[in-house]
Amino acid sequence: MNSTKQFSKMFSAQVKMMFREKQVWFWNIFFPIILMVLFMVIFGGGSPDSFKATIAVVDSQPNANSSMLLEQLRQIPVFEFKEEQPITKEAGNTLIEKQDIDALIILPESDSSTTMQLVVNKANEQGATTQAIAGILDQFIQQTNWTVAKATPTFSLTRQSISQGSEDLNYADFLLTGMIGLTLAQGGLFGMVSLVEMRRKGLMKRLRMTPAKMGLYGLAGVIVKLLLGVFQIIILTLIGVFGFGANLHINVLSLVIAFFAGALVFNAMGYLFSSFSKSIEAYMGISNITSMLMMFLSGVFIPLEIMPNWLQPIAQILPLTYFVEGMRDGLIYNSGIVSTSFWIGIGIMVTWGVVSFLIGSQVYKSKSAVEAA
Incomplete structure (x- = not known):
């Protein structure tokens, strides 16, 4: 069987595996919608x-x-x-x-x-x-x-609000893009649970003994998750625009770059977590802790500038911080890829992704050697 046919069959199998699980429908589609609507109502309701x-x-x-x-x-x-x-x-x-x-x-x-x-x-x-x-x-x-x-004040104060993006931007736009970034990140962090289950049941070992190319299997899984991420962006954006009046100013190039960089880095982190998790419960626990920490420290709900000074350095090394900013740049700020800060964020995300993937690969190889012995 040639590589193209093998890849198409693996891709089809990955799609069926993903959507056959009810948990996938809930955690990747319904839960993000519920979470975003909840936070938009709580934090995004009304202007000053x-x-x-x-x-x-x-x-x-x-x-x-x-x-x-x-x-x-x-x-x-x-x-x-x-x-x-x-x-x-x-x-x-x-x-x-x-x-x-x-x-x-x-x-x-x-x-x-x-x-x-x-x-x-x-x-x-x-x-x-x-x-x-x-x-x-x-x-x-x-x-x-x-x-x-009966005195007249000498000085007076006028106030003007400006934005990095268009003048019609508001907090709902800020929150919507933050929630989209968080949702895509969670999809990667929690998306490797099938690897844990396959290894637990010995399916990974059996798959290696077949003519199937493991690289094609992994590539098929990544593409399926990327397509799911595109679907999530579309659904959440439609809800934000038509349900909460969010304003979008899309820069396609920066959006695509940020999306691919973020999707790959969080899938790599999920891959790392799956490599040393002996059970689904352990994997979900690690992913939940990581997701919760980054959720409140990465500028999803509030700008980093108003966080306590001692927390800001922590936020500035987290990949979700730069993924959220990249999604905001592509969806509302429309400042483009000429920004130096944009590429610094991409570089930090890529570093996280490469390191996570390399460590995860080494852990999988060491476990494979043990299993073979």
């Missing part, structure tokens, strides 16, 4: 312009100051009043304890008092909503002081 905070106000002894402040608070569009009229401090504390409101604002109790008090739930003290409310109130008080003093 849609921020709202539910508050209540205590005005225990109405006076000129409290009336003025209350009227101005009602003009802040991001504040939604739980009760239209001021409530008692006891009722407000109860709402805070039950987390029915984001903040309680206590107005000055007399004309001579100039202090407002902000009350929040201790569990949310460092939360983004609490920090936003505190910032809004600080600005509110500064403007009120200028108004009372």
Whole structure:
């Protein structure tokens, strides 16, 4: 049998083996969709312009100051009043304890008092909503002081947001591309479970005793996984665009390069894990630990710049960091392959892939020698 015919039969067999397993359908198709939709809903819902905070106000002894402040608070569009009229401090504390409101604002109790008090739930003290409310109130008080003093501020601040890519990019785009990168990486890390099962049942040893070329068998498996990866990108992208309004600005060349580099490196890592795993449980455990660590350290959900300083060097050596950035470059940033950072990332991924494959190959060879003996 010539190599072409042998390869076509191996390719067909790999496809049948992959889709015959129900776990493949779940972990490679349904689970990524569920995971992406879940994270898009949790982390990608809404923009800064849609921020709202539910508050209540205590005005225990109405006076000129409290009336003025209350009227101005009602003009802040991001504040939604739980009760239209001021409530008692006891009722407000109860709402805070039950987390029915984001903040309680206590107005000055007399004309001579100039202090407002902000009350929040201790569990949310460092939360983004609490920090936003505190910032809004600080600005509110500064403007009120200028108004009372009848003074005009000398300096002012304007804000502009720019992006590495097009101006219509938002967090949903960032999260979508991160989830696509994570999904493809997981496909490679978990995709070699069949090798573990074949070795456990002695099928690998029997296959080596046949005229079949092991190189063609491996090539067929890699191509099947690459095709599955293309299918995953299409499905997840369609969901992101039509389900969550994501914006794409595709650079085909950088997307293809990043996709192939990432797919090969994570398949090589899965190959390495399979080489020293004696059972499916051991293989899945190693892959899960690796996937979870990289998931939260590789900029999938948040930019690396806002991570703690001591974690950033770790993130900068992980292959998923550069795979995610490469996918973002190809899908939304559209900066092309002229970027030096793009090729540095590709180089780091290739290094991971080559080292993983070489170590895995050596482990398989040593085990084959032991089995033969």
